[in-house]
Amino acid sequence: MRDVSPRAAVPTAIPITVVDVPAEAEDLVLEVLRSGRLAQGPMVERLEAAAAAMAGTAHAVAVSSGTTALVAALEVLDVGPADEVLTSPFTFVATLNAILEAGAVATFVDVDEDGLIAPDAIARALNSATRVVMPVHLYGQMVDMPSVAELGRARGVAIVEDAAQAHGASINGRAAGSFGLGCFSLYATKNVAAGEGGIVTTDDDGLADRLRVLRNQGMRERYVYEVVGHNYRMTELQAAVAVAEFGVLATRNERRRQHAAALLSGLEGIDGLRLPRVLPGRVHAWHQFTVRVTPDAPIDRDELARRLAAAGIETGVYYPRVVFDADPYRGHPLVRGDLAAVPNATAAAAEVLSLPVHWALTDDDCARIVDATRAALGE
Ligand SMILES: *Cc1c(COP(=O)(O)O)cnc(C)c1O
Numbered sequence: 001m002r003d004v005s006p007r008a009a010v011p012t013a014i015p016i017t018v019v020d021v022p023a024e025a026e027d028l029v030l031e032v033l034r035s036g037r038l039a040q041g042p043m044v045e046r047l048e049a050a051a052a053a054m055a056g057t058a059h060a061v062a063v064s065s066g067t068t069a070l071v072a073a074l075e076v077l078d079v080g081p082a083d084e085v086l087t088s089p090f091t092f093v094a095t096l097n098a099i100l101e102a103g104a105v106a107t108f109v110d111v112d113e114d115g116l117i118a119p120d121a122i123a124r125a126l127n128s129a130t131r132v133v134m135p136v137h138l139y140g141q142m143v144d145m146p147s148v149a150e151l152g153r154a155r156g157v158a159i160v161e162d163a164a165q166a167h168g169a170s171i172n173g174r175a176a177g178s179f180g181l182g183c184f185s186l187y188a189t190k191n192v193a194a195g196e197g198g199i200v201t202t203d204d205d206g207l208a209d210r211l212r213v214l215r216n217q218g219m220r221e222r223y224v225y226e227v228v229g230h231n232y233r234m235t236e237l238q239a240a241v242a243v244a245e246f247g248v249l250a251t252r253n254e255r256r257r258q259h260a261a262a263l264l265s266g267l268e269g270i271d272g273l274r275l276p277r278v279l280p281g282r283v284h285a286w287h288q289f290t291v292r293v294t295p296d297a298p299i300d301r302d303e304l305a306r307r308l309a310a311a312g313i314e315t316g317v318y319y320p321r322v323v324f325d326a327d328p329y330r331g332h333p334l335v336r337g338d339l340a341a342v343p344n345a346t347a348a349a350a351e352v353l354s355l356p357v358h359w360a361l362t363d364d365d366c367a368r369i370v371d372a373t374r375a376a377l378g379e
Helices: 024-035 042-055 066-076 093-101 119-125 145-155 205-215 236-266 301-310 343-351 363-376
Strands: 059-063 084-087 105-108 130-134 158-162 181-185 198-202 219-221 289-293 352-355
Touching: 024 042, 024 236, 042 059, 042 198, 042 236, 059 066, 059 205, 066 093, 066 158, 066 181, 066 198, 066 205, 084 093, 093 105, 119 145, 130 145, 145 158, 198 205, 236 289, 236 363, 289 343, 301 352, 301 363, 343 352
Parallel strands: 084 105, 084 130, 130 158, 158 181
Antiparallel strands: 059 198, 181 198, 289 352
């Protein structure tokens, strides 16, 4: 784990994330090692079954990362040059990189106060070149997907969900990844962690078939090429870890919810500290518990982070800049980002701070996070 603060001197630091693979993974990994098959085999199929069950979709296609999941989803929708993909300016850079790798134009609609893109704002931002809307279920909470999906149908625009942070999240009982092509990450710190890996979920038989061909060099059968493909395959070893992680997703997400509830009640009513909200109909996956330190607070976000670090509590800033506000994207011909048009994302980038909420916290840890945050803010 990164060591950036005086908390190294504190004996019982609380990390922002833990990686603790369930013991079952050890047997599954051994099974793979002894099977003679290291890539794209039966363990990947088991993983795909678990992922389809999570999303409630007919298909799940495992790929090499969350980023390649997004690229593959765009490619099987035939998104290409001059097509626009409308997404959030307040997201991890992979969302933007995937759009550019697919050769499409990235356009942005500002987030609301919960850090999500809202249906009415999306409706206003759509134009005749928009081929895909790519909502990001930030921190594990879903965008209003029933409305976005309806909008997509009405306007003839496809939906690709960036569900990299939202394993097991739902809205009105319907899971993340079931509204469009659903793209999940299995990166080492996500709610389902395999080290590296990704999943695309869909109910569409044709798209699932194209995804399977695309990930394997465009081959339907050996040396019969149907499209220009990629190597987006997953390894059996990664799949074994992910299968074990899927087995504990529901209980770990429930623990995250309990910790979030404790933090929400403990941190209520502090001037200048805005708490995350669970929006109507949502089951939140609590990938992150992210507060906003507003200008009304006695100290700013960075100072709160420093004080929590000194108290042995690791925090994270997801994300410190609007996604296109970085050198490689300034003046990029395929990036249509305008900082002046995304004031909410800009404010969020200056104010967000994520506190530990992961499943391995103890009740004591939650109390320490509450007490240290209150103390840091002069409460
Ligand atoms: C992690 C993440 C990704 C990319 O997933 P990788 O598996 O790291 O490629 C994409 N979008 C968001 C919002 C993420 O958090």
